[in-house]
Amino acid sequence: MPDQTRIGFIGLGIMGRPMARNLLKAGYPVIVWNRSRPGIEALTADGATEAVSPRDAAEQSDVVVTMVGDHTDVEQVTLGKDGIIEAARLGLVHVDMSTISPDVTRRIAAELDEAGMEMLDAPVSGGEPGAINAALSIMVGGKEDVFERCRPIFETLGKTVVFCGPSGSGQVVKLCNQVVGALNNLAVSEAITLCTSSGVDPRKMLEAVGAGAAASWMVTNLGPKMLDQDFRAGFKVEHQLKDLRYALETASGADVNLPGTELTQRAFAALTDRGLGAEGTQALIKFVRG
């Protein structure tokens, strides 16, 4: 018999939609809520139940997952009017899989804790293909026993599930992930620019570079998109910019300088200023090309 833990799922965008679908496929009852209709209709067609508010989703669930855009969205659906907190009861768990700052996460977790609920921060990496193929890397912060209770859910959504430490630790690790991803992306952008301007076939370059000590997910996955001029968003420039700002705020709070992260932050800000905020992060090559 499949696990009958009832899962609320709030936020059915590029990432949330395939994730909720994977929970349904695994046999979980899934109760969905989304700001706009198309996400809800896609999931109810697959067998999900529609809720009329985040509170309603939480009332019908044992675990409520949120996968939304930024910290104001998380605060709204969690602490706002008709938010999850209004359904607070002992044992109810809120799992926030969005990427927000560790400080905001800890503040929300403290409010939910006062209301008698549990909260885990569980941001993910692996992009849209990782969400579709249930191959995400999931980095979790919170209480370890709550994490263990939710582990089967995480293992349904991802391939690598890492408990990182107390509340906010998942978000810290996710910011580290974004720091690495942005610099790896800049690396591919500069290499393609150098290769092309030197008259050498950049596809040969990606093949060779992707097989040695400079191999990365970004070389293999974003490199070909850059060459194909395919700038559709898997992960948007404006979201990358937001995450890098969180990373730099966190670094600054810890009195640490991250010169490479500052450079990528300026680069994604410049792209956003050029009106490219909704493109995929592979648009970084347009910054290098000038």
Next chain:
Amino acid sequence: MPDQTRIGFIGLGIMGRPMARNLLKAGYPVIVWNRSRPGIEALTADGATEAVSPRDAAEQSDVVVTMVGDHTDVEQVTLGKDGIIEAARLGLVHVDMSTISPDVTRRIAAELDEAGMEMLDAPVSGGEPGAINAALSIMVGGKEDVFERCRPIFETLGKTVVFCGPSGSGQVVKLCNQVVGALNNLAVSEAITLCTSSGVDPRKMLEAVGAGAAASWMVTNLGPKMLDQDFRAGFKVEHQLKDLRYALETASGADVNLPGTELTQRAFAALTDRGLGAEGTQALIKFVRG
């Protein structure tokens, strides 16, 4: 019967030694020369023949490989007194697997061509483990028919062999590889610094980050060395610095700006100024920490 192509091998350092050993293991007759004794003694103990000069190695070989430090070393063993060019004869091939600038490569190739010889540039990536395990990525420039003749040798040394185009193309691709590797390394250095300063276990971070969209060879291979404070050289800071200078010269010649590469070049220069040029490139974390 094993391939009886006689291979001269010049330069028996961290990379050259295991590469020459893999050629011996595959059954090739190998004739070695090195600037210092320990490399020669290690290889003759394994069955290689000792030559008294690069010229002597070339005279006894069909293909002469060089794997040396920088372009002055390549010029010395190729065009200098008792150099390979003094053994020039039709059909003799010089394969330079060192990393030097594309311009210098093309100049050496032109001189060898005038002397009736062939030359391929075939720099590698994959570091010491790649050399030991014959898992290198090899990027080759030169004439395609000469490349095809030498392919079995490359396939003995590496797992990925990519023909990149005319003379110098292998070096262009290798510079791209170095650009990517240096930025991926900076990415890991900044992520570990951010994670540690935020009070989260960086080993958890490497595990999670290494499994998602920020995965890279550098996260998996250099990250743990940084945490273990193991700064022994697989690839030296001073060699990385040299390669980044070649990359920036090549970019500048093509009127291209590479801001990330400029940053990593300054970082490795700062480490060299601090007397850390002989450490492994994972010492980059010392630059970020300050």
